[in-house]
Amino acid sequence: MEKQKISGALAPSLTARTGSFKLLSIFGISIHINYTWFIVVVLVAWSLASGYFPQQVPGRSSLIYWGMGFLASIVFFLCILAHEMSHSYMSKKSGIPVPRITLFVFGGVAHISREPGDPGTEFKIALAGPLMSAILWGLFFGLWVLFGTIYETSLISALFGILAVVNGAVAIFNLVPGFPLDGGRLLRAYIWKKTGNLNKATFITSQVGKVFAIGLIFLGFFQLLVGEIIGGMWLIFIGFFLEQAATSGYQQTLLRESLTGTKVKEIMSPDPISVNESISLNELVENFFFKHRFASYPVVKDGKFLGYVTLNHIKHLPRERWDKLRVADVMNTLPPELFLHPEEEAVEALSKMVRSGRGRLPVVDKEKLVGILTRKDVMSFLQIKTDLGIHKPRTT
Ligand SMILES: [Zn+2]
Structure with a gap:
């Protein structure tokens, strides 16, 4: 499970094609739910209700497991939302408006209205998201330890346990140094600052992004071979999505650079x-x-x-x-x-x-x-x- 902030054309075009509705507004940012999001909420709930919860706390009814599965799935997406809100908060603080956040099948995307004009701003905006996920990871880990010492096996500590794991996974996944993931943006900001060349920085980090994406696709095929159908398909889809996002993100940067100053x-x-x-x-x-x-x-x-x-x-x-x-x-x-x-x-x-x-x-x-x-x-x-x-x- 992952999420990424993609200001390239791909995520907005995917979410525009499949349709979204506005859920609510927080701090002037409208939160949209894309219809593809429901697929992943159900998939996550299902995998927790049929695998994780019965293994951790055996002997309960399937209704309880499904209830816990959906609860965990919803809280997980609230955590994704918190991650995107952190990017958005930092972006707005730097003077770049964020009109919208969309939750969709691959996580969340903050629609940052324009690319940051300097490496420092890019670095701050990119870091805010994984930082929030790391804080949530720590919080749920603490709760898991606390409830784990009070009760030997309990649904609530199992819930905190899985939330700690997924937030940790989100933080780590997003810190992979491939553009357009947050880690790729951090590395891009660093190279941009060192060389003063945004094109070069974007080129290098989007190549890393592509290698990572292809790695995910291979891993996905390997999982298919050993019978992990849904997990394998998932990795393959994410890999293709990231590969395209890396390519279109780089092309957009080139285009933007080449056209800057032209009337x-x-x-x-x-x-x-x-x-x-x-x-x-x-x-x-x-x-x-x-x-x-x-x-x-x-x-x-x-x-x-x-x-x-x-x-x-x-x-x-x-x-x-x-x-x-x-x-x-x-x-x-x-x-x-x-x-x-x-x-x-x-x-x-x-x-x-x-x-x-x-x-x-x-x-x-x-x-x-x-x-x-x-x-x-x-x-x-x-x-x-x-x-x-x-x-x-x-x-x-
Ligand atoms: Zn992020």
């Missing part, structure tokens, strides 16, 4: 071909779709950006209506928060694209359409930079 106006396609809202669909097809062969056009009125029109907007409409309908009748508008400004940072533009799932966004200045930025524009800019070997030094 939207430097990489956008200026003066895009746009269509007037008043033309008919016939004209649109003849003069735009056939002529320029783009699948989507921005729509303007006196240069003012209104929305966009795509092939999908018209292809289901009967051809005899194309003459009567105007572009304004079929186009889609776009929420203004998705408009880009020429002076905006390219990093921010890219994150708007990722968040909205759109590959192209309009660049608008004083309501006028001045350009279009596509994901392809960003990628080819990065490609050219890489080909020329240009790296802007990081200034922190």
Whole structure:
């Protein structure tokens, strides 16, 4: 059982795909439960109710074992929440907002709104979580010893015993020095401080992360061979998850570094071909779709950006209506928060694209359409930079 703080794209995308609901708010951070979380709560409860508790305290009813299993499982996730809250507390204290914590199948994730700008901050935020888990480990260990001396065998001391073990395991697992685990972040902060090179630090620690992930996958297959089906599958899933998180975390750091200091106006396609809202669909097809062969056009009125029109907007409409309908009748508008400004940072533009799932966004200045930025524009800019070997030094 583990958890990790992943500010890469993967955990948020996994939790977004499968859906979550908000449970409550603590200190202004909303706590979300992802639906996949229920799977692991039941699995943990089941494994404790069928294995651990009957072994520790024999002779009770299965209802009691299941009750204890669920209790332990819920308290365990409260401990995970405490771990994430510690990261979040330190992050907020360092001036980096944390809007949300999500509990999901692989533990918890604190959605830290941006990467720390210096190694010291990264170190503090990363350390807070394992520190909390270590404190809980000590606390439950103390309670286990205390209750163990009072009663020879008791469910309550068995409960404290298992909570001590899992918190210890969470602390140790997260201290493995592979990015994006907490230990990997600690090591990354250290190398970053020593070398001043965040890319290099991320590269080294994400390689360690990948080796660790592949090790887990092998261990998982080994467990499958000896008949530990659920434990083996679990390790394999975690291994794959961590491997991908290490890869995407490194790519994001590279991307962020390469784009830092670049403005939207430097990489956008200026003066895009746009269509007037008043033309008919016939004209649109003849003069735009056939002529320029783009699948989507921005729509303007006196240069003012209104929305966009795509092939999908018209292809289901009967051809005899194309003459009567105007572009304004079929186009889609776009929420203004998705408009880009020429002076905006390219990093921010890219994150708007990722968040909205759109590959192209309009660049608008004083309501006028001045350009279009596509994901392809960003990628080819990065490609050219890489080909020329240009790296802007990081200034922190
Ligand atoms: Zn953590």
